[in-house]
Amino acid sequence: MIRLSRIPHQLLTWGIPMGPLMLLRTRGRHSGLLRTVPIATLRHDGHHWLVSPFGDTHWVRNLRADARAELGRGHRFRPVRLVEVDDDRKLEILHAYRGAFGLVPFVRDAFDADAGAEPHVFAREAHRHPAFLIQPAG
Incomplete structure (x- = not known):
C-alpha cells in the first residue's frame, strides 16, 4: 500500500491535479x-x-484526536474540519463511495458489498469504513 501511494503523493505534492485525489494533512496524535x-x-x-476503505488508519485516528486538518495539493492547502458520521447518512456515503471508486482494485477489494448493491447492504461492514464530512474550518 505504501508503495502505491508514493506516486500519487509525489504528483500531488508537485501540484499536479489527479481528479478526486487530494493531500490530507493532519497533525500526529502523539508526535x-x-x-x-x-x-x-x-x-x-x-x-x-x-x-477510509482501509478502516482505522493513522489518518483516521489523527482526525478522531483533532478534527482540524488541511486539504490540497502543491503549496495550496485549505483548512478544514472533518466530522465523523455514524448515522443514517453513512450507508448512503459508503454506497456512493463504492460506486464512484469501485473500479480501483484496492477499493473494490476493501468492500464486501458490490457497487450495485443497495445502500442498506453496507450496514454489515459500515463499522470497518469510517466516513467524514468535510466542512470549512472555523
Whole structure:
C-alpha cells in the first residue's frame, strides 16, 4: 500500500491535479508532527466526504484526536474540519463511495458489498469504513 501511494503523493505534492485525489494533512496524535497522505474525496449530495476503505488508519485516528486538518495539493492547502458520521447518512456515503471508486482494485477489494448493491447492504461492514464530512474550518 505504501508503495502505491508514493506516486500519487509525489504528483500531488508537485501540484499536479489527479481528479478526486487530494493531500490530507493532519497533525500526529502523539508526535504533533504534520502527516500527509493522498486521499480520494467524494462529492455526494452537495457535500464533500472522506471515506477510509482501509478502516482505522493513522489518518483516521489523527482526525478522531483533532478534527482540524488541511486539504490540497502543491503549496495550496485549505483548512478544514472533518466530522465523523455514524448515522443514517453513512450507508448512503459508503454506497456512493463504492460506486464512484469501485473500479480501483484496492477499493473494490476493501468492500464486501458490490457497487450495485443497495445502500442498506453496507450496514454489515459500515463499522470497518469510517466516513467524514468535510466542512470549512472555523
